[in-house]
Amino acid sequence: MDMAYLRAHPEQLPTFLRHQRIRETPVGGGVCSASRLTLDDGTSLFAKTWPSPPAPDGMFTSEAAGLRWLGEARAVAVPEVIVALPELIAMEWVEPGEATRPQAEAFGRGLARTHRGGADTFGASWPGWIGPLPLDNTPSAGPWAPWFAERRLLPYLRISADRGALSGEDVTAVERLLSQISGYAPEEPPARIHGDLWPGNVHWAADGRGWLVDPAAHGGHRETDLATLALFGGVPHLDAILAGYRAEWPLADGWRARIPLHQLHLLLVHTAAFGAAYRGSVRAAADAVLRS
Structure with missing residues (x-):
């Protein structure tokens, strides 16, 4: 063949x-x-x-x-x-390589342009998956905050609780956050996001470029992709990526304080799929949001 x-x-x-x-x-x-x-x-x-x-x-x-x-x-x-x-x-096949600061900055600029490609709605026109779990991509006109709570946080909170990966106090903390989520983040139109952009899903190629792989792509909030790049040790040259991104498309004031909110989706996916090893990260993110 x-x-x-x-x-x-x-x-x-x-x-x-x-x-x-x-x-x-x-x-x-x-x-x-x-x-x-x-x-x-x-x-x-x-x-x-x-x-x-x-x-x-x-x-x-x-x-x-x-x-x-x-x-x-x-x-x-x-x-x-x-x-x-x-x-x-x-x-x-994309031959692997190492990240460099210039290419990381270029990746940030490109990611901003990808996000600016936009989406018709939050969600997507195809059924979603994230890791081993289904992702509810039912299209929604928004607004973003309640959509994020109902489609990206609550389903994985329930699974995590049912599997014993979170304590009752953990669940209560996240539920408290969900009840007031509209006060934590500014509304933006749907961006064209990767949706599962932890550092392992940026593939650095032999020519230095960063490639997007293994997506859970949908219309979402652009800050979600940027926040998850910092998880699990962080992507190489994250500061250069963010500098390139912000030069191409500035972020709304207070975006750094919202990082834990956006990270909470992927962290809850991890407790739902892989168990209590990620419980501390979920609770720390929820507490950081509640303190903000």
Whole structure:
């Protein structure tokens, strides 16, 4: 199988993989199994499958839709999706490299232009996924704050509580925040956001550019992407990214104080999906918002 054949017959890729007709080399991944595929013409692809079939319904087609939508902004590089099937996704291989300050600043400018590409509504026209969990993308005209509370915080708070990942006091703190969320953040029109932009989802390529990968893309608040870049140790050269971003599109006053509010979505996803190891981070973010 070469690239021309694959483009013409994408549905054949699972069969070729099952019969070991394509060289497959495991690589690091997240919740999915990831591998590098080498086609007969030497082309490499990055492929993801669910560890134990069947894959969650719509997960890979959702990722493909998000990548294509982000790419339509023509601002930050995103990998081209070659195959998107219920059981797998395959996209162009991007040789990894190291981040540099100039390229980080350029990434920040590009991310601002991506956000400025906008969205028709909050949410998206396709069903969403974030990590191993569904993401309610039902389109909404807003306003943003109650939408964020109802669609991005409350569902994962409930799952986390049901799984015992948060204490009763933790849940009460987040619920208190939810009850007064409209007072914490200024309203903005829907931005075209990545939606799961922790540092691992910026892929630094051999040419130095930062690529957007593994999105939970939707119309949301642009500050959410910027806030999550600081999680889990932070993306390299975050200050340069923010400088580039703000030079391209300044942020509303007080944006730094709102970082914990925007981080709370991804932190609650982590307690919902992975358990109490992230409980302290959820509580710290909620308390910071309540003190602001």
